[in-house]
Amino acid sequence: MIQVAGRPRTLLDVPMHYCPGCTHGIIHRLVAEAIDKFGVRERTIGVACVGCSVLAYNYLDVDFQQAAHGRAPAVATGIKRVLPDRVVFTYQGDGDLASIGAAEILHAAARGERITVIYVNNGLYGMTGGQMAPTTLPGMKTTTTPSGRDVRVHGGPLRITEMLATLDGVAFAAREAVTSPARIHRARRAVEAAFRAQLDDRGLGIVELLSTCPVNWGLTPLDAIAWCEQHMLPAYPLGVMKDTSARLDARPSPGKEPVRAAA
Amino acid sequence: MTRILMKGNEALAEAAVRAGCRAYFGYPITPQNEVGEYLSRRLPEAGGVFLQAESEVAAINMVYGAAGAGARVMTSTSSPGFSLMTEGLSYMIGARLPCLVVNVMRGGPGLGNIAPSQGDYFQVTRALGHGDVHGIVLAPSTLQELVDLVGLAFTLAERYRLPSVIGADGILGQMMEPVQLPEPIEPPPPPAWTTTGATGERRIISSIYLEPEELEQHVLGLMAVYDEIRAAEPRWEDDRVDDADVIVVACGTTARIARSAVDRARAEGLRVGLIRPITLWPFPTQAFRRAPRRWLVVEMNSGMMIEDVRLATGGQAPVEFYGRVGGVVPMPGEILEALRRVAAKEGVPA
Numbered sequence: 083m084i085q086v087a088g089r090p091r092t093l094l095d096v097p098m099h100y101c102p103g104c105t106h107g108i109i110h111r112l113v114a115e116a117i118d119k120f121g122v123r124e125r126t127i128g129v130a131c132v133g134c135s136v137l138a139y140n141y142l143d144v145d146f147q148q149a150a151h152g153r154a155p156a157v158a159t160g161i162k163r164v165l166p167d168r169v170v171f172t173y174q175g176d177g178d179l180a181s182i183g184a185a186e187i188l189h190a191a192a193r194g195e196r197i198t199v200i201y202v203n204n205g206l207y208g209m210t211g212g213q214m215a216p217t218t219l220p221g222m223k224t225t226t227t228p229s230g231r232d233v234r235v236h237g238g239p240l241r242i243t244e245m246l247a248t249l250d251g252v253a254f255a256a257r258e259a260v261t262s263p264a265r266i267h268r269a270r271r272a273v274e275a276a277f278r279a280q281l282d283d284r285g286l287g288i289v290e291l292l293s294t295c296p297v298n299w300g301l302t303p304l305d306a307i308a309w310c311e312q313h314m315l316p317a318y319p320l321g322v323m324k325d326t327s328a329r330l331d332a333r334p335s336p337g338k339e340p341v342r343a344a345a
Numbered sequence: 346m347t348r349i350l351m352k353g354n355e356a357l358a359e360a361a362v363r364a365g366c367r368a369y370f371g372y373p374i375t376p377q378n379e380v381g382e383y384l385s386r387r388l389p390e391a392g393g394v395f396l397q398a399e400s401e402v403a404a405i406n407m408v409y410g411a412a413g414a415g416a417r418v419m420t421s422t423s424s425p426g427f428s429l430m431t432e433g434l435s436y437m438i439g440a441r442l443p444c445l446v447v448n449v450m451r452g453g454p455g456l457g458n459i460a461p462s463q464g465d466y467f468q469v470t471r472a473l474g475h476g477d478v479h480g481i482v483l484a485p486s487t488l489q490e491l492v493d494l495v496g497l498a499f500t501l502a503e504r505y506r507l508p509s510v511i512g513a514d515g516i517l518g519q520m521m522e523p524v525q526l527p528e529p530i531e532p533p534p535p536p537a538w539t540t541t542g543a544t545g546e547r548r549i550i551s552s553i554y555l556e557p558e559e560l561e562q563h564v565l566g567l568m569a570v571y572d573e574i575r576a577a578e579p580r581w582e583d584d585r586v587d588d589a590d591v592i593v594v595a596c597g598t599t600a601r602i603a604r605s606a607v608d609r610a611r612a613e614g615l616r617v618g619l620i621r622p623i624t625l626w627p628f629p630t631q632a633f634r635r636a637p638r639r640w641l642v643v644e645m646n647s648g649m650m651i652e653d654v655r656l657a658t659g660g661q662a663p664v665e666f667y668g669r670v671g672g673v674v675p676m677p678g679e680i681l682e683a684l685r686r687v688a689a690k691e692g693v694p695a
Contacts, residue, residue, distance in 0.1 A: 123543065124542050124543055124544045125542040126542065126543075127414070127540045127541075127542065129410070130551075136553060137553075139549050139551065143543065143547060144542075144543050144547060145540035145541065145542055145543045145547050145548045145549070146540065146547070146548075146549045146550070146551075147409070147410060147413045147440075147540055147549075147550040147551070148440070148549070148550065148551035148552065148553055149406065149409070149410075149436075150406060150409075150432055150433060150436045153402070153403070153406035153409075153433070156398070156402075156403040156404075156406035156407050156409075156410065157406050157407070157409050157410035157413075158410060159396070159403075159407050159410060160368075160370065160406065160407035160408060160409060160410025160411035160412075160413075160414065160418075161410040161411065161413065161414045161540070162410075163368065163394045163396055163407070163411065164367070164368050164394055164410075164411045164414050164415070164416040164418070165414050165415075165541060165542075168414075168541070168542055185399055185400060185402070185403065186399070186402075186403055186406070188399075189398075189399035189403065
């Protein structure tokens with residue numbers, strides 16, 4: 083008998099605290115599948131963020147550290163630098179990564195930290211009750227933009243994955259969505275590629291996953307998926323922005339003379 | 346044994362490597378830059394990790410990650426940078442992670458200046474971060490003591506699973522003195538609770554306890570550790586206190602200057618002594634059981650340790666204060682003047 087479906091080894095069989103229709107569960111599963119696929123569960127350390135996924139360590143059967151808000155890439159840097167043969171990933175929301183933790187993700191990416199970043203974007207702060215995030219769409223109502231996000235007051239959406247993809251230290255950057263089986267399949271490939279970038283010692287791998295927040299969006303789970311397709315996808319185009327897997331030979335040659343700054 | 350003439354920041358850095366420290370994350374700030382500069386060369390030689398972080402916020406969180414992964418790890422900074430590290434320190438205390446943080450204090454508040462100060466006394470002894478936090482705080486007064494306390498700081502941090510802080514001032518960081526360095530030791534293997542990969546039962550490092558009753562149990566556990574530290578770890582030095590009518594209380598560099606003033610006062614026939622707290626937290630309350638006529642607390646701040654002296658002495662004799670602020674270092678003559686004034690007060694025999 084061939085088993086064609088089942089729970090990934092790394093995904094624990096426990097009830098999740100996420101709201102009905104939330105897509106964190108799907109994304110947790112994609113991370114668990116990638117860890118299983120590469121057979122690295124026993125040498126993987128996850129870093130949980132502050133946000134709805136603060137308790138991610140309850141669901142993924144790997145060693146975990148829980149970081150301060152936005153600081154997961156710095157914590158992951160500390161782990162990876164002292165344990166370079168381990169696999170280290172962060173799991174961060176958009177408030178955590180793109181707002182309070184913008185400096186930490188930017189510099190981890192610039193340094194080319196050999197870590198994998200799973201970045202979940204639902205366009206607002208879910209856990210604290212639906213306030214505006216840097217990723218909130220123009221006109222979108224949140225509890226701190228009751229009349230909708232006014233770009234003249236609050237600025238526009240931060241497409242941080244595009245920004246990070248410009249950095250030399252980033253080996254893989256993609257944005258996908260988990261709003262349909264076909265999209266989830268593409269997202270799975272992107273999550274795997276973001277882990278592969280680390281396993282190949284090429285640099286930082288990041289996948290942004292457009293997610294839904296039915297409760298704070300005020301929509302049913304199905305309507306939230308439709309809203310994500312209709313409004314989030316045009317503002318946040320899907321696809322692979324960078325993938326250095328085809329140019330493994332493009333790495334700087336070792337033993338190069340260090341460049342000395344002029345006195 | 347060989348003694349080497351070294352600058353304080355470099356002696357501290359070398360002592361850390363010899364104490365088995367194999368990871369350093371830090372951000373440049375005067376007057377402690379030589380620590381990171383020295384370690385950027387020395388740690389890779391010793392098979393360790395040096396990384397210049399993008400900020401003190403990132404540095405302390407890198408320390409968090411490395412400590413959780415089982416490394417003997419440190420950072421160093423100066424006052425404005427220490428403020429930024431207090432967020433991460435609270436998480437480290439909450440998650441019970443050991444590390445060494447060196448604060449080479451400078452004049453404040455705000456950007457202040459880069460001159461020596463003890464203005465972060467309250468911050469290191471009472472406010473390492475939000476919540477019910479404490480960490481062991483050591484205050485060396487010579488470079489030899491600085492070197493010796495580095496090893497102790499790691500030992501205590503790991504024994505109690507809490508951060509240790511060395512509270513130095515800009516003078517200790519910048520001056521040169523002969524020091525005898527300890528024999529190098531290798532770091533211990535990572536303890537069982539560290540996240541090194543779940544080959545057996547998985548490990549979680551976290552400071553979140555959503556249920557108030559659970560968090561209460563966690564904090565009660567921390568409080569029991571604090572009590573254990575208060576009972577076992579206070580350290581201080583006394584000098585000529587047995588017959589003293591006035592006892593000066595000073596720590597760090599200020600204690601060295603105060604000692605010169607005490608020497609001169611004794612030469613004038615005044616019966617004065619000195620108590621020098623070495624641990625600022627736990628404060629060495631036991632050292633204050635004597636009852637002089639008056640106490641004189643001397644600090645390079647607006648009067649902070651004086652509160653601990655008042656608490657420790659319980660009002661049995663008046664506690665006077667002499668301090669300089671803004672990065673100004675008191676001269677022995679100024680402290681001698683203060684001693685003469687206090688000695689001339691009511692209750693102190695002529």
